[in-house]
Amino acid sequence: MAGSLTRGEPAAASGPRPVPAVLRTALYAAGVLAHRILLLAVLLAAVFAAVELLPGDAADATSERGESAADLAARRHLLGLDRPVAERFWDWMTGLPTGDLGTSARGEPVADLLAHPFPNTLLLGGLALLVTLVASVAFGCWAAARPGGPLDRGVSASATGILALPEFVVAVALVLVFALWTDWLPAVTLTDADGSPASWEMLVLPVLALAIPQIGWNTRIVRAALADEAKAPHIETAVLDGLPRHRVLTHHLLPGALPTIAAGIATSTGMLLGGAVVVETIFNYPGIGSVLAGAVADRDSPVIAGVVAVTGAVITGVLLLADLVRAWASGGRT
Amino acid sequence: MTSTAAAAVAKAAPPPRRGRRRTVLRVLPALLLTALALAGPWLAPHAIDAPVVAPYAEPGGDAPLGGDQLGRDVLSRVLAGGRELVVTSLLVAVLVTAVAAVLGAVSALRPAVGRVVERTADVLMLLPAVLGILLVTLSWPDGGRLAVVTASVVLGVPYAVRLVAGAAAPVAASGYVEAAAVGGERLGYLVVREVLPNLRATLLALFGLRFVAAVYLVATAGFLQVGPQPPAADWALMIRENSAGIVLNPWAVLAPSIAIGLLAMSVNLAAAALVPTTGRKAVPAL
Numbered sequence: 001m002a003g004s005l006t007r008g009e010p011a012a013a014s015g016p017r018p019v020p021a022v023l024r025t026a027l028y029a030a031g032v033l034a035h036r037i038l039l040l041a042v043l044l045a046a047v048f049a050a051v052e053l054l055p056g057d058a059a060d061a062t063s064e065r066g067e068s069a070a071d072l073a074a075r076r077h078l079l080g081l082d083r084p085v086a087e088r089f090w091d092w093m094t095g096l097p098t099g100d101l102g103t104s105a106r107g108e109p110v111a112d113l114l115a116h117p118f119p120n121t122l123l124l125g126g127l128a129l130l131v132t133l134v135a136s137v138a139f140g141c142w143a144a145a146r147p148g149g150p151l152d153r154g155v156s157a158s159a160t161g162i163l164a165l166p167e168f169v170v171a172v173a174l175v176l177v178f179a180l181w182t183d184w185l186p187a188v189t190l191t192d193a194d195g196s197p198a199s200w201e202m203l204v205l206p207v208l209a210l211a212i213p214q215i216g217w218n219t220r221i222v223r224a225a226l227a228d229e230a231k232a233p234h235i236e237t238a239v240l241d242g243l244p245r246h247r248v249l250t251h252h253l254l255p256g257a258l259p260t261i262a263a264g265i266a267t268s269t270g271m272l273l274g275g276a277v278v279v280e281t282i283f284n285y286p287g288i289g290s291v292l293a294g295a296v297a298d299r300d301s302p303v304i305a306g307v308v309a310v311t312g313a314v315i316t317g318v319l320l321l322a323d324l325v326r327a328w329a330s331g332g333r334t
Numbered sequence: 335m336t337s338t339a340a341a342a343v344a345k346a347a348p349p350p351r352r353g354r355r356r357t358v359l360r361v362l363p364a365l366l367l368t369a370l371a372l373a374g375p376w377l378a379p380h381a382i383d384a385p386v387v388a389p390y391a392e393p394g395g396d397a398p399l400g401g402d403q404l405g406r407d408v409l410s411r412v413l414a415g416g417r418e419l420v421v422t423s424l425l426v427a428v429l430v431t432a433v434a435a436v437l438g439a440v441s442a443l444r445p446a447v448g449r450v451v452e453r454t455a456d457v458l459m460l461l462p463a464v465l466g467i468l469l470v471t472l473s474w475p476d477g478g479r480l481a482v483v484t485a486s487v488v489l490g491v492p493y494a495v496r497l498v499a500g501a502a503a504p505v506a507a508s509g510y511v512e513a514a515a516v517g518g519e520r521l522g523y524l525v526v527r528e529v530l531p532n533l534r535a536t537l538l539a540l541f542g543l544r545f546v547a548a549v550y551l552v553a554t555a556g557f558l559q560v561g562p563q564p565p566a567a568d569w570a571l572m573i574r575e576n577s578a579g580i581v582l583n584p585w586a587v588l589a590p591s592i593a594i595g596l597l598a599m600s601v602n603l604a605a606a607a608l609v610p611t612t613g614r615k616a617v618p619a620l
Binding site (some may be wrong): 166 | 581
C-alpha cells in the first residue's frame, strides 16, 4: 500500500513541476512572519518616539519637591537619559529581542518588574479568550440556526448592547451580584506565596468581566460570517441533499466561516489585554494591571513602554495564528 | 449631483418612511441621555464638593442615593459627573470623523496615501487602546484632558479612515469625479465638493461609532485616574473612589455604573441604527 503510493508520486510530478503544497505553505508562513515582525518593530519605534517626544521624562516624573537641579541632572545621568536619543533608541530596540525592556524611572529593569505579573495576565487573558471563543461561536450558531426569528433578533440585540460596555462597569455589576448579594464568588484575588492566584474561583469574575463585552462583539462577527457563508452555493446543495441542519452547520458552514471568526477573535486579543489592566485593578489581581497602576502613580512611562512592547508581541503572535488559520482553511490558495 | 453619484450612494442611503421612524426611535434615547448629562450640573440639588451626610451614608433624607467616601451627595455628583465625559467624547468623535473624512477621501483618490493609512492601521492594531492612552498621558504629565483627547484621536483615526476610504472608493471611481479630475480640478476641490457630499450617511454612522469608542476610552481613562482628577465629579472616577465602600453604600458605585452603562448602550444603539449596511462593518473598531 505504502509502496504503491510512493511509486505513484514521481509520475505525478513528471509534468511541469508545481511547487509542493508544504513548501508553498512554509513560504507563505515565512512571508507573513516577516511582515508581522516588521509591523511590531515599527510600533515599538513609534512607542519609543512617543515617550521621547512628549514633554516630561522619567527623571522629572520621580523628582521630589525641593530637589535641586544638580540632583535631577545626576539621576538623569544615572538613568542614561543624558545620552543621545539615537544611541538610546538603538540600545532599547536591540535590547528588546534579548528580553531587556529598559529601566523604570526608579532604576529597576522593567523585565524584572513584569516577570511574575505578566504570566498571570496571560492566564487571565487566555482564559477570557477561550470563554469568548466558545460563547460567541455557540451564540452565533444558535442565532444563525433560525435566521430572522425572535431568538436571532434577541441574541443580536443583546450582543450589540453589551459590546460597548466598559469592562469596569461589567465588573462592578458582577461584584454586586455574585460577591455581595449572593456571596457565591470572591470579589478580590488572594495570592499564593509564588504570586499566582490562590484558587480558580478567584478567576471566574475577572474572566467574565473581561469576556462579556468581547462575547458581544464576536457573536456579531460569527453571526455575520455564518450569514455570508450560508449564501454560498455548496451550502444550498448540502441543504437540498437533505443533510441534517446541525451537520450542515458543523461540516459546511463553520469551516467556511473559520477565517473570519479567527480574525475577529484575534482582534479581540488587544481589547482583552487592554481591558485586563482595568479588570485587574478592580479585583486586585496580581497581573500587569497592578504594575501599571503603580506606574500611573509614579508617572513611569518606561514601564508602560515595556508593557506595550510585551503585549504587542503577544498580539502579533495571535494575529500570526489567525493568518495561518486562514492559509490552512483556504488550502494554501492565498 | 449626477445620477452616477446617486447610484453610488443608493446602497448607503437610509430606507425611507418606516425605516426612518425606527432610526429616530433608536437614536432618541442617546440624544435624551446626552442632553441630561449636559444639563445635569444645573439640576444637582447640592454642591458636588461639600459633605452633606456621613461618609458612605445609606440613602435617605437629604441624599436620595446616600453619601460617597467623603459624605458628599451621590445624586448631585452623578448628575454633575456626566458632562465632561460626554463633552470630551463628542469632541473626540467630531475630530476623528473630520480627520478621517478628509484622509479617507484623499486615500480613495490617491492610492499611495491609502497604502500608508492601511499600514498605520495594521501597526496600531498591535497597541491596545487603553495602553496607548496610558502611554500618552504618562509621557505628557501636564497634558490633562488634552492628552486624553489627543491619544483617543490618534488611536481612532486609522480605523475610521479605512471605513471612509472603503465607502469613498466607488465614488472616487465614478465618472463625474474622474471627469472633474481630468478637467484639472485640484485635490482639495475633489475631496470637499465631489466626494464628501456623497458620503453623508457613512460619515454620520462613523460619528456614532466613534462616539461609542470615545465614551469607552474616556471613561476607562477616568477610571485609571489619568483623566479628571479629584475632587472633580466624574462617573468613572466615582466608581474608582467609592469601590472601597461598596458594602456600606452600593449606590455610590452602582449609580455612576448604571449611568455609564446606559450611556454606552444607548449611544451604541443609535450608532448601530445609523450604520448604512449590516454585517461585519457594523461592529465598531474600538
